[in-house]
Every structure is written in C-alpha cells, then in structure tokens.
Amino acid sequence: MPEQTSEQQEVLTLDELRDVWVVLSGTERQEGFHLLSKMEAEDFFLALPALDMSELVLALPAEERRSWIRLAPPDDVADLVQASPPEQREHLLALLDEPTRKEVAALLAYREDVAGGLMNPRYARVRPNMTVDEALVYLRNQARAHLGTIYYVYVMDETQRLVGVVSLKQLFAAAPDKTVRDVMRTDLVLVEEQTDQEAVSQLFAEHDLLAIPVVDGEGRMKGLVTVDDIVDVVQEEATEDAQKFGGMESLDAPYMKIAFLRMVKKRGGWLAALFLGEMLTATAMAHFEDQIARAVVLALFVPLIISSGGNSGSQASTLVIRAMAVGEVRLRDWWRVMRRELATGLVLGIALGCIGFLRIFLWQQVAPTYGEHYMLVAFTVFFSLIGVVTFGTLAGSLLPFVLRRVGFDPASASAPFVATLVDVTGLIIYFSVAAVMLRGALL
C-alpha cells in the first residue's frame, strides 16, 4: 500500500465510500458524501437503497435537501418517502415541484410490491402517424426530461391508450420516411397496476425485455417498470424465500441494520411455533416409554432416524419451492412431482437403510454394543429408514403444493417446518417397525 499524505486522505473515491458505507454512522456518511465530486455524489445518491437515501437526505442540512431529492426519478422518490419516518413524509413531499409531487402522491397509493409501486410514470411517447424521422426529433426533445428509459418508445392514440411499442434501436435502424405505425409492434407484453412484483420479474425473465409498460383496466398507459428495478426485486424475493426456508419470517431489512429486538421477534415467533410442534415428539416418545425401558438400545437410533427424515424432506421441499419460484413447476404438476419423489424417496431410503444396517452389523463385530439381538435391531433400523426417508421426501415435496393451494407462500415449507412435521411421524414409524421386528425377542 502506498503511504498516504494528509492531503490524499481528503480525497475519497466512489468505491471506497461504497465499501465502508454500511458501517458508517449518519454523520460520517454525510461527511463522506460531501467529499465526493458532484458527479460521483449524484451517481452514488441515485444508486442508494431507499432507506439509505432517506437517512442521507434527512441528515443533510435543510437547504441542501431540495436539490438532492429533486434529482431522483419519481418512483425512487416514492420509495424514499415510504422508507422515511411518518412525521418527515410531508416535509419531504413539500420539497418537490408541483407536477412531481402529484406523480409521487399517485405512486404512494400503490403497494410497494406491485407493478404500480415499481413503475416510473415518465416514459417516451410518440403518435402512430409520425414518420421515423419526426419521431426521432420529437424524442430528442423528450430526452432532456427525466425519463425512466428512452429506449422503448410507447405509441399512444388520442385517448392515451397504448397501441404499440417500438425500440429506439428499431427506430434508428428503420428507413427515415416510414411511419411509426409501420415499424411498431402491437403484440405487447404489459402488466396491470396491481400485478405482483414476482409475476413482473418472471415476465422480464421470459421475454428478455428492458422495460414493461404498466396499464390500467382500460388499457391506458400509467408508467413503465425498468429491468434495473427488477434485478433488485429478484434479489429481494430470493432473500425473502431463503429466510422463510430457513424457518423464520422474512426480515424485510438488511441483516446488519435491523434492530435487535425486531430481529429476535421475527425469529422467535417461528422458533416458538416449531418448538410447540416439536413438543409432539415428547408426547409420542412418552407413548413409547415402555418400549424404550425394555429396549434402551432403541433410544440410541432416535436422532439418526428422525434427522434422516428431516434431511430428505428438506431436500425435496427446496427443489419444489425453487422450481415453483422460477415458474417451472405449477400447482397442476403435483401428481408428476409426487410420483417422481416417491421413486426418489424409495431409492434414497434403501441406500441409507443399507448404510445403517452395515454400520450396526460391522460396529457390533468390533465393539459389541447392541446386545444379542443386534441383527433384529439392524433390520429395524433398515426398514425404518426406508419408511422415514420415503415419507420425508413425499411430505417435503407435497407440502409446498398444499401451502400454495390454500393460499400461503410455498416458501414457508421451510427445512425446519418439514423436519418438525417429519419428526413425529418418523418416531411413530420407527417404534411401530420395532414393535413388529422385536416382538418376542426384546419386546
């Protein structure tokens, strides 16, 4: 590392600030921000997540706030206002110019996770009867406004209804004297204001588009969602799904920033619910207490058996949840998935059963632990593993379907949830197999 003189320390690059941003206090952030060049500061500001943007704006001196908030496009301003403390929202809205304030107020009426809440109300527009050359000149004027994107140009009739779309690339490549109507596409991919963001992101993935227009019930254009917003959405949805799958409520906030108590609450709720479910194992075990008293050797394999069910169930539910999230498996596929998972469960169960059998058999030769009836114990473990793994795999793969069917998020079929479900059943399978196998010998 080159030595730093005190003068060099005054200079801060964009990347350096990005690197340390998360760990800086409000005052430090404001100081760091002021060390950037004007252009860098603008880039940095525009790329900030809504919460950081709001904190930064509110930390700045009152006279600087207006120019910064006016720099952001209306959809980002709406997010910023939504991320701000309620008592500051009026103040922030008052900093905007009148037309933008109206746009932002309209956006605030949408939920954050629907197309209307993601869209930018400013888009490039032309009329169908313009020539390509006229359209390009007209666009060159619009380019000076803050458009969401100029790269798709939306063709609207007199009633503001969307009739076509043409990319700037196509306009560029087209013969100058053709009309917009000649080169526009009319088979539009569009969404309605209330379309869920997950559905919007699937449309982007399917069609490889840079932007999708948002229309109201009458087909009038309201704004457009651009793909850069969708990259954030995809990340966000994946984080939510992962957290649900890890057995908790999704945090809805960065891990390093969420308040301790809020996080404990989000984790504690699910953990307590799972704990209450898992209490059924204690009830089930109490039911088999006599069996255990007579054959303590049975207790030794309880953790092994039930965890195998949980592990195979968590594999199956992950696969199905992800396949559903990317739109590859739908509700009506449940029957094909079930057949496939039944076969998989049996094969995996037999494999684990063999390993378990060998383990008991070989261990007994080296260090006799399991008593004279060890072969019967080994067979009990063998058959139980087949049953438990098959059941775990089936339960894990079908639970996401059941949850979706009754209107819940399939991602809630978390590893811990499946494991809890499978644990009780696993115990019942194991002790039932034991009752049959060991009758007359140990029991």
Place this chain on the structure above:
Amino acid sequence: MPEQTSEQQEVLTLDELRDVWVVLSGTERQEGFHLLSKMEAEDFFLALPALDMSELVLALPAEERRSWIRLAPPDDVADLVQASPPEQREHLLALLDEPTRKEVAALLAYREDVAGGLMNPRYARVRPNMTVDEALVYLRNQARAHLGTIYYVYVMDETQRLVGVVSLKQLFAAAPDKTVRDVMRTDLVLVEEQTDQEAVSQLFAEHDLLAIPVVDGEGRMKGLVTVDDIVDVVQEEATEDAQKFGGMESLDAPYMKIAFLRMVKKRGGWLAALFLGEMLTATAMAHFEDQIARAVVLALFVPLIISSGGNSGSQASTLVIRAMAVGEVRLRDWWRVMRRELATGLVLGIALGCIGFLRIFLWQQVAPTYGEHYMLVAFTVFFSLIGVVTFGTLAGSLLPFVLRRVGFDPASASAPFVATLVDVTGLIIYFSVAAVMLRGALL
C-alpha cells in the same frame, strides 16, 4: 371458454406455446413452433434457454437450421453450442457465417460463469473527437448490425482501448455540436474477462446499469454484458444457493427435466454424508445408555432438544449466507455477527427454555407422566435449551464464515449440515446438564 372450431385449433399464440412448452416432446415442440407467425417464432426462439434452443434447432429439418441459428446473437449461439451434444457442435458451428464463427469460437474459450462467457462481442462504438451529430449518424448505421445494445456507446481510441462511455440518452439530449469527449464519462464501471458472474451481478445491482463493458488486461474492449443476461444469472445463483442450503449438490438443470439417476446421485451423495455425520449421535447416545436406562424420562426430550438446536442454527446460517450472497456481510464482519448472534441465541434460548419448563410443569399437573422428580427434569430441559439454542445459533452463524475462509461456498452451510453438526453437541449438552441436575435423584 369459447368453443373451438377445427380451424381455430390450428392457431397457437405465443403465450399458449410458452405455457405448455415444458411438457411437450421434441416433435410436438417442433410442430407447435411451426404454428407461430414468423415474428412470434423469432421472439420465442430468442427467449429460449440455451438447452431448449439447442434441442429445437437440432429437431428442425437440416435446411431450416441455418437461418435460425444465425438469428441469435453470438453470446447466445455460444451457449447453444455448449448445451448441445459434443458430436453436434462442429455441425452447428459450420452453420454460421465466417466472422460470427470466429466470435463464437472466441467466446467458447471462456468458462460459462465468468464475464467473458456472458458477454456479447458486438457493441456500439464511436471515436472521442466526433461531434454528437456525427456520432448519432454513425450509430444509425451500426444499428442495422446485430448489436448487444445500442443504448450505451463505447468510446475507443486508435488502439481499441476503452476511454469512455456515453449513453444514447445523453447523446440525444446533448447539444449537437459538442464532441463526444465533452459528454462522455471516463469513470467507468468495467469487469475483466475472468470476473465471476456473481461479482458481475453485484456490480449491476450496485450501479443500476443496463450493460457493463468487458475488457482484457490491457484495457482493450472485448464485449459487453447486458442486464437481461444478469436477471437469468441472479435467478440461477439463487437456485444454486437454495439447493445447497436444502442439503444437496445444486442440480444445474431444471427439476422437471433432469434425469432421474442424475438427480438421485446429486441428492444421495449429500444425504449419505449427512447420515454418516449423524451416526455420531448413535455413538453419543450409546455413551449415555446407562443414564437413559436409569432415567428413561430423559429419552423423551431428546428429539425436542436437538431439533431446537437445529432450527435455531438453520435460522442463523440462512441469514448470514443470504447477507453474504448480496454482499452485505463480508469475512471481516465475523466478529460483529458473532456478538449479535450470541445475544440472539441467549434470548431465544431463554424463551424456549421457559416454554419447555412450563410445558413439563403444567402437563405434570394434568397427567403425571414424568415421575416424582419432574421439577428436576423441567430444570434440566430449561438449562439444556438455553445451551443448545445458543450453541446452535452461534454454530449456524459462524459456519458460513469458516466455509468461506477455507475457500468453500458459504451456501453449503445448509440447514441439514448445521442440524447434523448441532445434534451431537446438543446431546452432549443435554446429558451433561442432566448428569449435574439429576445426581442423587434419578442418576
């Protein structure tokens, strides 16, 4: 639903074909594809994943293949070739025109998951000393070639070194007689050919860009990665992470399409490894066999105790893995994470401990199950839960750091892996607490 006449059945819309595509056989796909209009078929073809594209091209009559493969941009052709059976690759490459074949061959030299493997080698370029008007005319000519994007224009000097970038939007909005140098940006966000795709997708998320240029070691431009490719990458990486987290190798293929045996192998390997690890619980339990024989009541709570450790561990590891994946937590943050999780684990452990204590206490009043020393049993469960949940939370949060430190993917700190790790420790904690609490009473 309206009745369909035999004539209407001949017509197939794009969306209908998309809906049923996954379940169609090769011949059916080819037939469905031929029912689309030319323009729709082209859109459909260009949006297909590489594997489907390859299967479709190879299913088409030989004389049709050339025009379809030439429709795709070079980066997609490279993916298509890579997804095809090895014996078909030469044949497919031979269908291309000479310059494209060279481009594709160059792309095939890169790994699929680095920037070089994602990039499109065709981009819009201008010289720094052109005027804005000259640049726009020059671009209008380039627009007729198949460019990756025309919306970012790259400014290169005589040695092909990248010196700046200007968006088409900026060119559009700029005064016509300025030079490109006046309006271009020189603080470039760029990646090298070998940059991993996960790092590329993080750059897109941080900077909200539509495309990022790829340069070689000397700063010469090689191509550009566009954001629509990155949406796929983000989905792919999230799927991989989710599958690893579910306790298996990532499938690297759609769930509904992967061959049965290949899937069983990918799941069976991890399941067997986890099973072997979990066998340590049988060893640990054998160690405590005497304790269990004397106090069978201890066995009843084994599943409850160890699953609580597993569940809290899986929550903690999910949070840390996701925070690492989105770049929010880095290796050097381990100490802050550890302190936070230690506190969380203690709070959650005390909460579950209280619930467990109450359960035993109240249940005993209703239906005496746990013998005369039930208060001692309840305290054993209380203290064990605090220990097990704290340990599980700590282990779950630190394991991703350990894995990343030694060069593994932190997402491998899966729920089942953490649970297995925590189960053995949980048993030791539980029976050790029991030994202390129940001495002289039950033991």
